[in-house]
Every structure is written in structure tokens, then in C-alpha cells.
Amino acid sequence: MPQSQTPVDPAGKSRAEPKQHHLVVVxxxxxxxxxxxxLKAPGLRITIVDQRNHHLFQPLLYQVATTILPTSDVAWPIRNLFKTRQDVTTLLGEVVGVDTSARRVALKDGPPLSYDTLVLATGARHSYFGHDEWEGAAPGLKSLEDATTIRRRVLSAFERAEVSQDEAERSALLTFxxxxxxxxxxxxAGIIADLAQRILPKEFRNIDTRQARVILVEAGPRVLPAFPExxxxxxxxxxxxxxxxxxxxHAVSSISDSAVTIGDAGTPARTVIWAAGVTASPAASWLDVEADRAGRVKVERDLSVPGHxxxxxIGDTACVMRDDGRQVPGLAPAAKQQGQFVAGVLKARLSGRSTRRAFSYRDMGNLATVGKGAAVVDFGRIQLKGAIAWWLWGIAHIYFLIGTRSRIAVALSWLWSYATGRNSARLITQRDVHAGKP
Structure with a gap:
């Protein structure tokens, strides 16, 4: 087998292969x-590291949890998304630290990963405000595993109530x-109520699912506090x-597998779902830099880390301030804008151009749906509610899905549910990932 030789230029002088710039995106x-x-540039190679093998469209994750959509409609394999990009390598792994002096990323399983430039886009996780022991009884909603766990608990509650002979137990099972x-x-809350009121009543014989109680608890003065009053x-x-x-x-003061205490009043409930708060990934501790109260890294105007x-x-891991002193919200459009902005900064750096740029957030509005045919949309001066807002909400979400197949599949699932009153993903599958947690 012939040995490799050092490349030579036309004059016969040896020359080394140009060193590629390695960008690691976590x-x-x-x-x-x-x-x-x-981002695509000559001499640049990119490595993506994620602890899951899929990209998740989180705005529709609650629809997986509430039986409207299957998991395959809101998640896509990362490798498949970049299969035509020879400059991109995807690694399945969990990052546990960063050595800034050696420019290396530590992985839980596997050798450390060297970088020239590092981007941390590690998102956020649930915050139980010092009560992490509540997680087992009240799962949050950040992953496919969370969604299928919640779906399993909601559907199983109706099934267990159907066979229970104890009225108190039935009541607790039918309290969400x-x-x-x-x-x-x-x-x-809106879709669980819709499930109980409109979709399930004809399918059960021993219980009336319309007797189910859905309780939405908010410590603040109103629902959707980020929207106009x-x-x-x-x-x-x-x-x-x-x-x-x-x-x-009203604030929750305790949660167990059998009850939740709201203020001073105990409410027997077998299904509790946590949607009250998030905290950033431990990126700030990895870098040993300043963070805000939610653990988000306080970044420079170009989204770089001070001193590094x-x-x-970027994304939910970053504390990004606007010119008016308000914080950029933790929304998908903001995260995408930050990613695109840093891509521009890195392109300029790699080409030797000046990179004195400051990120500027373009507010794309805020949307939320309540149930069938009801939603609200806040575009600042333009505010919509009701059926028109619901259709606009649906169109916006379908537009941002990845791939034609996903857009068609989600649209058909919604149309089927709307026209027939049936949800297509009412399957009790997989294990409860939170079962047995303290």
C-alpha cells in the first residue's frame, strides 16, 4: 500500500493542507x-452535538401530549436534515462541560471534542422553583418523552376511572x-377539556367524561401574561x-402522586402537568460566566460570551437584551433569528471582514390557541381573536414545519380532528419516563 505524501506546489516545494476551521454547535x-x-464557507467544517437524534418542533409538542398529532409529525432526524452537507458532521452525545483554555468540549461518553469556534444552543429545561421532587408527579413538556408520558397519563386516567368502583378515586382520576x-x-388545559367534553363521551360506558375537571393554576393575576389584557x-x-x-x-405549595395543594387547599388529582417555568441549561457554569436569575448566559451585543x-x-440559553432594556423572549422566531445572525458574524470573520455587529430582534408577534376554533394573535398594533386568529395560528405553524410531508400530515390531522371530532394519536404507548422519580 503506497504511503501518503506531503502535497507539493508546482515549483516542487512541499506545502501542508490548509487547516480547516472547526465550528462545534451544541x-x-x-x-x-x-x-x-x-452557514457554509470555504475551509469550514461543522460538528453538531445533540443528546437526541432529532430536531423537535416544540410549539406543537403539546398536541402530541393531547392526542392530536403523532410524534413523527413534530420531529425530524438531524442526520437526515444535513445528509447533503458534506461539511456537517452530526454526533449523538451529551455535553457535560467546556474547557475554554484548551478549547475542548467534554462529552459524557466519548473523547473530548476540540473547537476553533463554539456555539452553545442548549435550550432550557423545567424549573420547579426549588421543588425538583415534584417532577415525578408533575412532568413538564420539553421533549417527545415528556409528551408521550403526559399522553399516557391523561388517557390512562380515563381508563382507570372506567373500571374504578370508588367514587372518590374516580373523581381524583378525572381531575386534571x-x-x-x-x-x-x-x-x-383547553385541549384536555375538549378531549373530555367533545371527543371521548361516546366511547366510555361507566363514566361520563364530561364530568372531568380541568383546573388551570396561575400565580400571576391573569392568564397569558405576555399578551395584552x-x-x-x-x-x-x-x-x-x-x-x-x-x-x-394562586400558587401551588405541594404536589404528590395523589393530590396537589393550591394555596392552603388540597385537591385530589392523579394527573398534574407542569407548565409554570423554565431554567436554562448549565452553559453558564460550564463557562464560568455571569448568568441571570434563570441561568441564562449574559452575552455581548453580537451574542458572544464576554471574555470569550x-x-x-444563543436561543433559550442566552440572556439577550433589546435596546429598550427588555429581554428578547424565549420564542422560536427569536432563536432562529439569533442563529441566522451568528451565521452572518462567522461568515464575516472567516472572510476577514469586520464583525462589529449588534443583534437586533424583529418581533414576529405572539400566538396561542385555546381549543377548537379559538385563538389569540398579538402583532402589536394588530390583535386578533377567535376563529380568524385560530386559522392564522394554524397556517403559521404549518408554514414553519420542516418538509412538505410534515405540512401535509399535520394539516390533514387537524382537518380530520376538526371535521370528525376524533384525534388520530390516542395511543397509550411507551413507558412513563417520570415514574419512580423522587
């Missing part, structure tokens, strides 16, 4: 994916508590029409 959520899709009245909490008021009325009990200015110009933090 996290293939909206921010990381937008960055890699927007959602903690947190942001968009996720509102959407979950008149839209929050509309959502409050829409939830009431669905039979949802909304408890604002070769490291960027």
Missing part, C-alpha cells in the same frame, strides 16, 4: 439548526391540574366555555 433546536442551515397559564398551559380576558372566557376552572393569583470572543450562546 444543540440542534431552532437556534442551532438555523445557524448551521445559514395544569400549573402555569402561559401559552403551553393554556393550550394543554383584552386578549387574556378573551382566553379566560374561552376556557370557561370549555369548562376549565381558572385559578389566578470565540464562543457564542
Amino acid at each position: 444543540g440542534a433546536g431552532f437556534a442551532g439548526l438555523a445557524l448551521v442551515k445559514a 391540574v395544569v400549573v402555569g397559564a402561559g401559552p403551553t398551559g393554556v393550550e394543554l 383584552k386578549l387574556s380576558a378573551y382566553v379566560d372566557r374561552a376556557l370557561a366555555r370549555l369548562g376549565v376552572t381558572v385559578l389566578t393569583r 470572543p470565540g464562543i457564542f450562546v
Whole structure:
């Protein structure tokens, strides 16, 4: 077998292969994916590291949890998304630390990964405000595993109530508590109520699913606090029409497998869902840099880390401030804009151009749905509610899905559910990932 030789130039002098610039992107959520899709440059190779093998469309994850959509409609294999990009390598792995002096990323399983430039887009996880022991009884909604666990618990509650001979047990099984009245909490409460009121009644013989109680608990003064007050008021009325009990200015003080304490009152409930808060990934501790109260890294105007110009933090992991002093919201459009912005910064750096740019967030509005035919849309000066907002909400979400197949599949699932009153993903599958947690 012939030995490899050092390349030579036309004059006969040896020359080394030019060193490629290695960009490591940790996290293939909206921010990381937008960055890699927007960035391609000569001499650049990119490695994506994610602890899951799929990109997840989180805005529709609650619809997996509430039986409307199957998992395959909201998630796509990362490798498949970049199969034509020879400059992109995908690794399945969990990052546990960063050595900034050696420019290496530590993986839980496997050798460390060297980088020239590092982008952390590691997202956020549930925050139980110092009560992590509640997670086993009240799962949050951040992953496919969370969604299928919630779906399993909701459907199993109806099944167990059907065979129970104890009225108190039946009542507890048919009580569903959602903690947190942001968009996720509102959407979950609305669809669980719709499931009980409209979809399931004809399928059970021993129970009336319309007797189910759905309780939405919010510590603040109103639901959807990020929306204008008149839209929050509309959502409050829409939830009431669905039979949802909304408890604002109420805080949860304890959660167990059998009950939840709201203020000082105990409520027997077998299904509790957490939608009250998130905390950033441990990126700030990896880098040993300043973070805000939610653990988000305080970044420079170009989204780089102070003191580390070769490291960027984007998406829900970053604390990004606007010119008016407000924080950029943790929404998918903001994450995508940040990814695209950093792609532009890196392109300029790699070509030797000046990179003195500051990220500027373009507010794309805010949307939330309450149930069949009801939603709210806030575009600033333009605010919509009701059926028109619901159709606009649906069109916007379908547009941002990846691939024609997913758009068609989701549209057909929604049309089928709307026209027939049946949900296509009412399967009790997989294990409960939170079972047995303290």
C-alpha cells in the first residue's frame, strides 16, 4: 500500500493542507439548526452535538401530549436534515462541560471534542422553583418523552376511572391540574377539556367524561401574561366555555402522586402537568460566566460570551437584551433569528471582514390557541381573536414545519380532528419516563 505524501506546489516545494476551521454547535433546536442551515464557507467544517437524534418542533409538542398529532409529525432526524452537507458532521452525545483554555468540549461518553469556534444552543429545561421532587408527579413538556408520558397519563386516567368502583378515586382520576397559564398551559388545559367534553363521551360506558375537571393554576393575576389584557380576558372566557376552572393569583405549595395543594387547599388529582417555568441549561457554569436569575448566559451585543470572543450562546440559553432594556423572549422566531445572525458574524470573520455587529430582534408577534376554533394573535398594533386568529395560528405553524410531508400530515390531522371530532394519536404507548422519580 503506497504511503501518503506531503502535497507539493508546482515549483516542487512541499506545502501542508490548509487547516480547516472547526465550528462545534451544541444543540440542534431552532437556534442551532438555523445557524448551521445559514452557514457554509470555504475551509469550514461543522460538528453538531445533540443528546437526541432529532430536531423537535416544540410549539406543537403539546398536541402530541393531547392526542392530536403523532410524534413523527413534530420531529425530524438531524442526520437526515444535513445528509447533503458534506461539511456537517452530526454526533449523538451529551455535553457535560467546556474547557475554554484548551478549547475542548467534554462529552459524557466519548473523547473530548476540540473547537476553533463554539456555539452553545442548549435550550432550557423545567424549573420547579426549588421543588425538583415534584417532577415525578408533575412532568413538564420539553421533549417527545415528556409528551408521550403526559399522553399516557391523561388517557390512562380515563381508563382507570372506567373500571374504578370508588367514587372518590374516580373523581381524583378525572381531575386534571395544569400549573402555569402561559401559552403551553393554556393550550394543554383547553385541549384536555375538549378531549373530555367533545371527543371521548361516546366511547366510555361507566363514566361520563364530561364530568372531568380541568383546573388551570396561575400565580400571576391573569392568564397569558405576555399578551395584552383584552386578549387574556378573551382566553379566560374561552376556557370557561370549555369548562376549565381558572385559578389566578394562586400558587401551588405541594404536589404528590395523589393530590396537589393550591394555596392552603388540597385537591385530589392523579394527573398534574407542569407548565409554570423554565431554567436554562448549565452553559453558564460550564463557562464560568455571569448568568441571570434563570441561568441564562449574559452575552455581548453580537451574542458572544464576554471574555470569550470565540464562543457564542444563543436561543433559550442566552440572556439577550433589546435596546429598550427588555429581554428578547424565549420564542422560536427569536432563536432562529439569533442563529441566522451568528451565521452572518462567522461568515464575516472567516472572510476577514469586520464583525462589529449588534443583534437586533424583529418581533414576529405572539400566538396561542385555546381549543377548537379559538385563538389569540398579538402583532402589536394588530390583535386578533377567535376563529380568524385560530386559522392564522394554524397556517403559521404549518408554514414553519420542516418538509412538505410534515405540512401535509399535520394539516390533514387537524382537518380530520376538526371535521370528525376524533384525534388520530390516542395511543397509550411507551413507558412513563417520570415514574419512580423522587
